[in-house]
Amino acid sequence: PYIEQIFYIFKAIKDYLKTFIPKNDDPRLHLFQWENTIWRIKYLIKKLKFKKDIREVLNRKQNTDEKKKEIQILESNYKSEARIIKAPTGSGKTVIFYIDSLLHYFFLKERVVIIFPTRLLNLEMFQNLTTLIYFLNKHKMNITAGLFIGKSSFKMASFDKKSRNFTLIPVCPECRSKISFSFNTDNIPECNSCHHKLDYIYLPEQISKVLPDILVATPDKLFWDLLTGWYAAGNLGNFGAQVIKCPNCNQYSSFLNKEQNNSYVNRESQVKCMHKDCNAKIPLDVIKVERKTIGFIILDEIHSISGLTGIFISKLIKSLKLIQRKFIGINNSRSFDIDIETGTATIAEEQKFIEKLVEKKVSSFPSEEEEYKKYFLIDNDNIRYRILVLNNIFTSLRRAFTYLNLYNFKSYNIDNKYNHLLSSKYGINDLGLGCGYLYRKNDGYAVKQSIFQFSKGLGFNIKHQNELNSQNLLFISGNSKQAEVIKFLKEIENKDISLFLANQVVSLGLNIKGLNRITLFGTPKSMNEQIQTIGRIGRSKTPGMATILLYPNLPRDEYLYENLHFYFLNCNRLFESNPIQNYNLYISEILTPNLFLLYLNSELEKNYRYKMKNYSRQYWDHESPLNRIIVKFILLVLSGSGDDFTKKQRQKIFNIIKTTLMKIEQKLVVAGQYEFVNDILNRNNLIIKGIRGTSSQVGIKINEINENYIKKN
Structure with missing residues (x-):
């Protein structure tokens, strides 16, 4: 099946590229795009075999120690690395990202997130991705994509009040006309010319209901949905929490739903569809329960990521990986890991920078300067x-x-x-x-x-x-x-x-x-x-x-x-280097409440009542064993397990976490017993809401701290 899927991916890529060039021209991939694709296919085959071997070992009737030894042998032959695509501006890195994301999804059935730093770039890339997926689905590949940006209703933002048209997609991928789309009776954008339906793309407010295969996202939106604790019942299904598809409306419902109780979680009854326009009762079949994990993150335009923003994005990726590992019950880093791919054209010491950002080893393609010249030559007769x-x-x-x-x-x-x-x-x-x-x-x-x-x-x-x-x-x-x-x-x-x-x-x-x-x-x-x-x-x-x-x-x-x-x-x-210093005590302090809330929300699968202060005491009481598990989780996110942190630095971060959790406990003790924990933390301004805005505020705060230190000394 993979050979057929690879064939249709490249057929769709060729049709997609034709939309950018004159009709008589024949689109071709660059040599570096072909060779990267070959590497990616080999890597995915190796990872597919590794996952299969791990499952076989786990399913054997052996004692735990023997299983651990066999898993360690398998891990020694497999290494997950981040990959940097080094190429000049305008050379086609985005095409590589599209190819690699499709290959990853079809091989491993793990969802993909492509992160672009700005809304404008996300919108443009989503428009391009819509065309590519249209060509894929012509061959019955049945792949979906979603735009994941902003906090307000995107349907309203993309709705032209004068013409009453849907303006997000400017050109119909079917008939190539520039006549706008309108929403049909099923609330799906439909071309006003050829009536082609865009039933394979989804807007931000639809993401938690349909869980698209490929997401085009800003880091701020991912941070908001994962780490602010806002509407955990709906959002965490997007990050690996248990979901089940409603047979009535074909939308996903999370097990973190406020309508559930212990009997639902124990699979003894039914789950009520969480969507107001449906509310059907879903028969609870264990086979139909899914976890739609994110297994591949692509970071484009990494030269725009630096300093405090870079630290926040690094912790975002780390917390996403760890919480998904917790959801699926795998504690070993190589048994479930998120693959990372980035692209750069204008940054110095990019390998060190990416290693700091994603906390794993990094390989570059092309790897050396001489190899770079093999793919990209300076044409002195051609003025760009x-x-x-x-x-x-x-x-x-x-x-x-x-x-x-x-x-x-x-x-x-x-x-x-x-x-x-x-x-x-x-x-x-x-x-x-x-x-x-x-x-x-x-x-x-x-x-x-x-x-x-x-x-x-x-x-x-x-x-x-x-x-x-x-x-x-x-x-x-x-x-x-x-x-x-x-x-x-x-x-x-x-x-x-x-x-x-x-x-x-x-x-x-x-x-x-x-x-x-x-x-x-x-x-x-x-x-x-x-x-x-x-x-x-x-x-x-x-x-x-x-x-x-x-x-x-x-x-x-x-x-x-x-x-x-x-x-x-x-x-x-x-070219300037983008410094990232992962050791930052102030950021560790302000991120701790967000990470505490993330862990607490992940426990809602066991009992939805944990969202309330009275029922969750075992998690926030500093004398409870479960509180110590949360401390360990937060410490792992903030300090990692690599060599970047000394024992003294890890101890300081540990002390910061304990002190901050004690402050959270003080706020919770005096609150109403049935109040939601996230409401209490937000009311006391303990939860940070985004990356870039917070980075600016943190920068000002750090400057104030440094000035006060200089005055005192």
Whole structure:
């Protein structure tokens, strides 16, 4: 069966790639994509055999010691490693991620999570994944995908009130028309042209009900659902807790349901479907009980992960692995482990960085610099993009940046000055879409207003003034609303936009169709950001054009101006490393309540009443043996089992955990006996809600601690 599945995966990949190239072109995979796929298939066959051998040993009628010895022999021949895909921007790392995720799911039947750092990138990749899965399901592969971002209703965010259409998917994968989708009577998006149903993709609010095979997610959303304790009955089924499918509505119900009692868990009765629109009684059949574990995590754009954010993501992955191992009852790390794959183009010492991030050994592909040259050669006759550096004088940088964007807009989109020249040389004028890049949001909002004001004095007609109106001109940032981001991607797909403004979110892996011209407001803070940002252009036949407008009197910009050729000819030497220091006592303190709540919620499989303060006393009372088990679990997440921590450091973390749990106990003792534990902890502000926001707050707090220490000493 695997040979047939591999065949259909590559057939679907070929059909998927055809949607990005001219009709007469024949898509082909790059050599490094083929060789990585061969490695992945060999690795999965080895892992499949390892899991089979483990099951055979566990099922034998032997004493425990003999089983342990045999398992140790099997483990010595199998090692789970993280893998880094090293390739230039625009070379096709995402295609590798899609292939590897599909192979992993079909071989091991474990779910896959692909983590992208921003909502914008998640939306774009989910749109691409929808097309790929459509081609797979044409061959009856029956695979599903889900988008896992945000906290609010995504259905509302992707619903256009004027047209009453579903706008998340801009192009129908069946008929390729750009006519929008509408929700049919079954609440499924359906193409208004060919009536194709998107019954294989799911929005964030549907994930816990359907548990899709492949998730496209932000780390913040995973953190929120796993570690904040919010609605554990519904959320933990997404992370390995027991679930059963309702035969009436075909949705999953968790055994952590508030409607259950001990008799349900003991499989003596029925489970009530947890979904309000169904409420059917499900006959409790042991065979139908499932655990939909996550066995493969792909981390893209790892250059955006550093410092405190990196520590949080590291602990998120560790806690997910350990809680799933607890759910399925396997204590040995190699009997159940999460495979990790990452991709990078612009980071120094990436191997050390990933080892810190995922706490396991890492292998790179291509492995050495000489091997890298085997796959990627510099073509001196092919110009990908040109860089123009301007030193601003006699005016403010905002004013100069505004006029520069307006001048380019007029030249390429109104006067069409270069159409004939570009068409005669490259066969296409591919410089029509421009981006103004600013890394400070305040500058972005100010330039957005001034572009429209200054356009009036340059003789722009009403049509173009309307396009540059502050209401229509988009500034895309981390603060952009879901609906605004969806609108942006739809306008890009339909070529309804000629200029937009953006900050760092646009530099993190986005492949913006038609973007081939970018203007930068000063030199980005790091070489990583600069190459990633400029790497958004030059992906077509026409070379891209990047203009950097320098800050006057800023040392970084002055250095670039004075050392221009050295700066760009030595990019690889100037890439920054992303430091992660896993030993951080303050983060250990603020994460402890979240990890305590995670462990307590995992015990709801035994008795749903443990969510209440009175029934869960054996877990939070410091004299209870079960409390010591929780301490051990939290310590394992926060300090790991590797060589990164000394005994003294582990002891300090242990003391922090004990002290924090005593504080939790004090809050619980005075609370009402039937109050929910998660409500008590949230009311007392003991639970942190997300990664990036908390990272900023922790950074400020750590700076305050350091300043106070300096003053005292």
